[in-house]
Amino acid sequence: MALRTPDEYLDSLRNQHPEVFARGQKVESVVDHPMFSSTISCWGTWVFRAAHDPELSATMVASPDLNGEQSHVFWHMATNPDDLMQNLWAARLLSERSPLSGYASIGRDELQSLLMATHDLDRERGTDYNARVVEYVKRFQREQILTAAAVTDVKGDRSRRPAEQDDPDLYLHVVDRSQDGIVVRGCKAHTSGSVVSNELVVIPTRAMREDDSDYAVAFAIPVDTPGLKLVCRGFSGEDANEFEAPISSHDDLMESLTIFDDVFVPWERVFLCGEWEYAGAIANNFANVNRQGYLGADVGKLRLYIGAAQLVAELNGVAQVPHIRDKITEMIRLERSVWACGVTASIESTRHASGYQIPDPVLTNAGKNVCMEGHYLAARHLLEIAGGSPMTAPYVEDIFHPELQPYIEKYYRGADPDGAIERLRVMKLIRDLVASEYGGYWYTEIIHGSGSPAAEKIQMYREHDLDYCRQLAQDALQGRAAVEGRLEPSASV
Amino acid sequence: MALRTPDEYLDSLRNQHPEVFARGQKVESVVDHPMFSSTISCWGTWVFRAAHDPELSATMVASPDLNGEQSHVFWHMATNPDDLMQNLWAARLLSERSPLSGYASIGRDELQSLLMATHDLDRERGTDYNARVVEYVKRFQREQILTAAAVTDVKGDRSRRPAEQDDPDLYLHVVDRSQDGIVVRGCKAHTSGSVVSNELVVIPTRAMREDDSDYAVAFAIPVDTPGLKLVCRGFSGEDANEFEAPISSHDDLMESLTIFDDVFVPWERVFLCGEWEYAGAIANNFANVNRQGYLGADVGKLRLYIGAAQLVAELNGVAQVPHIRDKITEMIRLERSVWACGVTASIESTRHASGYQIPDPVLTNAGKNVCMEGHYLAARHLLEIAGGSPMTAPYVEDIFHPELQPYIEKYYRGADPDGAIERLRVMKLIRDLVASEYGGYWYTEIIHGSGSPAAEKIQMYREHDLDYCRQLAQDALQGRAAVEGRLEPSASV
């Protein structure tokens, strides 16, 4: 099949009828409801259009997919470091224009994790999950089905595991099995992009124990599967004005509480059902693959911030002030550090027995951690460089009010006598990025997106070669012997 | 006069008819327009009510004022360290309930700076400004006139001083003088609270040189003085819902671009006119006094954050998790550091020849700087502790939608089976504080409010006793002599 077009994508949405709630209403058509337009643009039409853009297509098109054909890079499964690098670049380029669009590969990331885990599972247990995943991925790639990731359960009491909750539904679980398929019940939180997606890919959120086996379940279903309810939350408002909100008027990522009210899944779409020992690997590998792309996306976003900082500094006439340059330089250092983690995680990746490529987990997690701390610093620097105007500049209606516009043009100029309107545009851009409701989304996303900092730290500690490092220290205890080739074997500690 | 009541304040607003623009409309009555209600509550009714509140009045009422009577503490001028401490406590208590209300004393802070500067000016020049300021302050205190501070000019090209701009109006200046008064033209940016205030107090934004003397002008005028136009910007929206926005539905601080289109000011309200040598002192002392109260307000806000962090940790069932406790502890450390700077700046204050008390400038600026960096860290910790739900929790209309509410109550519980609604309330509180448009205001305010970090650093460097410190180092060069009482005088460097 050819590369999917934005229009084909919109048609596919119109052909689906999910049960979507927003602001107390059931939504008939997300395509026609203004509340969803920014998310549709961000995760949908922009992502698909980019593969047709002459300047971007070299990065956006990958091949061969499992059908032996070319596909959109965000539907491609990495089998070598170059694939990971292409993915990193794609996420970066998409996010330079639409910061949240770099996360649109999340369903692909789950499927790559499932391809790896089911490979091991089938080999160890004689099951046939992998063939089902492969079959699903072929269609996923051929049609470039837009998928959302339903991962995080609502969890109830966070100090108890799934089977220990007093309400068994606080983690998604299998409540019935038949010849045709399974029935699941529960609820996933924080399902980004579900309402503009065609399908959901559902995986476990954590490692499990034997008595949690009913909770070890993975599958893919269309968003309009009966019993599924999506309760939405968006950020950019229904009437985002392009002057006031130059980014968020086309960049948003609706979230949903995703309720599975006894949803039936046919066996050919079931990718894990009861094999609790594999839940942890699926969750971890997904996070790891996902964080690799996250780094590319973050670099795109940071480059936009750096550009805005430099631009506003020039318009304010302070681009040469030392502390302004220092702050921009610090933003550059952060952006480059994130990029370096992304590149090195790709280069120093390893190949799984299934043939798929796993980015280095310490580096993806280190990078994600830098993203998080760096976002707050970059936002602060951007606001400091801009001054108070992102916050206090008048509403667009007043800027262009006939009685006021002459005053605005007179008084909002910076160094350039005719620069008032451009300067106001930049102030609005900065407000939109880091001092708006959309900005509020980012302050949260950068922490919890693709997993929490606490989870990242656990991964880093666990995956680093501490044994090698400890041995270096033990060898050092022997003094000069360590550099004179006379080391005696250390007793283990 | 008795302490002003909220109703008296509202009546006073109704009796004024400023030229206010918002969203492309001239506003007839700010009291009756929903867009202004949060600001009116924050800076107005809450501040006045607090002085009548049995639990708060001991802190909120100060005496004697210049009329020899008691007044609201935010209308009181400090003449000793205890006054400064009372002001700090007042700002803190007000902000604990309504974070932005702690800044409502800003007009008082300008007037205190004017009382000091005109005292010196009159003594040195034989002018009679001080008597005018005193007369104004007496009425200000007696009636508890709510005033906004018009300080920051629009500035045009930031690399040029006022007289160097190619448009002379880019800093506010005197364009005419007559027997009755002066006429001023120009434009002030970032005038917080102007639309809910009774009057504006206007002072220079910076130190000036001789050719800037027309720009050295200070005065006070009612907000409905002819020629004055207020172009507004607010943050919490017109229809803020108390469930969605428990704080910003009553806590906002409308900003304005404040245009002076040939505004007449009678001489009895003119507090500086041409004496350019005093512009810097007025601006600096204002900033210094103002930053002292800022610290109290920031502590109030941070205590609310700490409480929200602790509460959500308990509801999530993770209050005993070490990294959660660490983060709350770091928030405590920040809050206490800000408080300590505020207290010590008050205790180690100095008395100006006019009899008014000046907080220690290094400590107020150090504290303000900690506020700024601390805000970003505290916000991040609060969001990390809360998890993703501040961002993704459904709209209030869906939470209480009859079809959805049972699911919401089932799935949003934490450790407590019946705790879903309270937990959602807390998530909304946290979103409102640090991940909303109102939160966006804060990320900017904490940097630029009461002056920029760059200005704070200049003050700290300039005001610290570097000579004493350098002498310590020079004495240390003499080795043991420094502790044996044998120091020889160092040559100066």
Next chain:
Amino acid sequence: MALRTPDEYLDSLRNQHPEVFARGQKVESVVDHPMFSSTISCWGTWVFRAAHDPELSATMVASPDLNGEQSHVFWHMATNPDDLMQNLWAARLLSERSPLSGYASIGRDELQSLLMATHDLDRERGTDYNARVVEYVKRFQREQILTAAAVTDVKGDRSRRPAEQDDPDLYLHVVDRSQDGIVVRGCKAHTSGSVVSNELVVIPTRAMREDDSDYAVAFAIPVDTPGLKLVCRGFSGEDANEFEAPISSHDDLMESLTIFDDVFVPWERVFLCGEWEYAGAIANNFANVNRQGYLGADVGKLRLYIGAAQLVAELNGVAQVPHIRDKITEMIRLERSVWACGVTASIESTRHASGYQIPDPVLTNAGKNVCMEGHYLAARHLLEIAGGSPMTAPYVEDIFHPELQPYIEKYYRGADPDGAIERLRVMKLIRDLVASEYGGYWYTEIIHGSGSPAAEKIQMYREHDLDYCRQLAQDALQGRAAVEGRLEPSASV
């Protein structure tokens, strides 16, 4: 008795004959051994001389002590905020000249904690410990006995409490009781200044449980009590040259491993013996009182660093470079933040039932934590401002080598043609402070001195008024009601 003189102190040392080991030798006389001279100067002669110095005596002499007479401030027990402020100033002034001397009050801090705890203990148990402590303190004050604090046990397996260790001696404990006194066995680590002190004050290192009761023991003994062995460690070397080491040639703090090999303590010197419930309070209150003085000492040290930074910047000709000024300003901000915590902990202190004053524990711990992080930043800034010369400047013997001195004077000048030697002195000062073995002591001391950061955090979390903060958040959930006086009582969480 009059204020003790340095000579009286030295005589007292000569009259004692502790069992001191250093570099494999038993030391006959610490006064006459060059290894101890810096410590004797720092904790001893300088501290005593300061009380006789005309410029310092107003701060250094306090009264009345328990004998109703005046004494050295470091032997004075605080009974009000002013006493605490005097202590803070004294620690600061001493440390400005000799950074480690500000810690010389540590034995006094233990005794103040014992005065408080035994007051409660006697009242609750009918014991008579307090009278013994009072009697001891009277002599301590009258004679200004220099005491070291033996607090931290060697601890063995850190995951077990005292009674759980497989060797019972890993915490100091009572092994025999008789009519005359007790016999103790065990070992304390990190006993600062013991070898130049007259006596040791020994207290428990932590809270205990019932089966630890033999470990709940406190007392004071002369350093030459039979069975006591002090195994020393110093930092500044035996032959510190004043040019190379202008500070550490008179500022050092020898540490000891302090072995109690069945040491007898007569009952009149026993201040706790078995009452395990009081061990925690003694340890905590000691830490709290001690950290208050720590803050003053740290400010003294930081002021010396700031002076050195400013001085070297001027000599290098870069005092006006923006990033240099920024770094000095950051050092100022840190110093002022520590000072503010110290002042506010003193002002907001509380009075114990025994009449002694307890500094605010959240503020002392917050301040100590800032000291620690600030030290590393201040050291880094100081070294960055200085350039590489602290590290690479020649040895003093080469600087004044006849053949080399002309080259040195030619090539080490900065802006001043004749400034080479002074510039080299400053480089040596900076090296001594932060890039030497003595500097290495500081990098450790600032973390572990007066307790670890982890302990500080526990105290801050435990002592902060989290209930009040949580209530603020709960009230905020009610929206406008919180500022309109309509709050309904919250259900507790």
Next chain:
Amino acid sequence: MALRTPDEYLDSLRNQHPEVFARGQKVESVVDHPMFSSTISCWGTWVFRAAHDPELSATMVASPDLNGEQSHVFWHMATNPDDLMQNLWAARLLSERSPLSGYASIGRDELQSLLMATHDLDRERGTDYNARVVEYVKRFQREQILTAAAVTDVKGDRSRRPAEQDDPDLYLHVVDRSQDGIVVRGCKAHTSGSVVSNELVVIPTRAMREDDSDYAVAFAIPVDTPGLKLVCRGFSGEDANEFEAPISSHDDLMESLTIFDDVFVPWERVFLCGEWEYAGAIANNFANVNRQGYLGADVGKLRLYIGAAQLVAELNGVAQVPHIRDKITEMIRLERSVWACGVTASIESTRHASGYQIPDPVLTNAGKNVCMEGHYLAARHLLEIAGGSPMTAPYVEDIFHPELQPYIEKYYRGADPDGAIERLRVMKLIRDLVASEYGGYWYTEIIHGSGSPAAEKIQMYREHDLDYCRQLAQDALQGRAAVEGRLEPSASV
């Protein structure tokens, strides 16, 4: 020629007779003087031995060099990304054992910069410098001549350029030219490793202007060239004990003040003489190449720190304590961030017209900056995890004193009853690394080694693609057009 052996290197030192001053003495033979042994081991015998070590030789041997033969990797010039990666690995592996040895390639880095600059220079000016450099490099590689870098001039008044100084010798300059060669006068500071090197490679320290042309000079000379005086400074002491100082007893880097007292250089060793336009490129490219290797070395050092932290945590019995794991994880994150910058700077390097490979300058400088900040954090964490014992543990002579050893073994154990001596060894290792005179060297080196942080920031700002970033921001001002392919060309700012 075969790979140089440690013995061949030592022989070469014995055959040279440089004029070396240390502690007021002229040194006859550095090989036989104990003060130099650690530096000789670190930069010399260890570096050469590593190429013969079976486990390391694959990394340590590179080919082909300019003679078409294999050589030590630190004598190899990179012509592609793989060469840079090999260099990075080599620096890391060497530094894992001997942290300062990873910098031993510094002379090679200067020569690579000269190879590039003289290529351009000859092409543009018709000179023949490049052939001289090539000829020198061939011998340099064939014999594996150990070279030190003389770069930083003493500089005098830092606010003036070379020709503006009132003493013309404050930057190294040509004072005579003859048919045979040139005569130079001046003085370089901070020449690391000069006394254990065979030759010095001398380049300009900064960009120059036309009137500075006599200062634009580069060349290579043996360390015993007449007129050259090396005034030394070392750190680890002459008698470093392997128990007390397990690292610094074989890891030191003597620095020298390097005086050129009218030193003659024959033309075949002169690589720049007067062409001031090339001075900046030589200095910058050297710094850039050098910083790439610096990153590898820093990773080696950080891995040793991480190992020491993990080891001491285990011996103390606290390896599972959350805040301990957090700190080790933060060290891991730092180490991986530095590594990622090094790898990515190598992968994203560019090829100079001369055929040599230039690492990405933004990434090398970003990485170096992270090294610097990270060092202070890693050192602090290491000391916090270890506790106070690195500072207070007894001298080795007391540990093994017959009377004391039983006490030491009893009381210094941690969790392991027999672990006292190993635990003490680790404490000594940690003290040696970060709390000793050697540690003091590191606190300075990490700031100023390979150029100052201020210089790094200038490079990052200058080399980043700010134009691209600014364009992103300008495109974003157009709103949805940016993702819909409808961008209009922005007016330039």
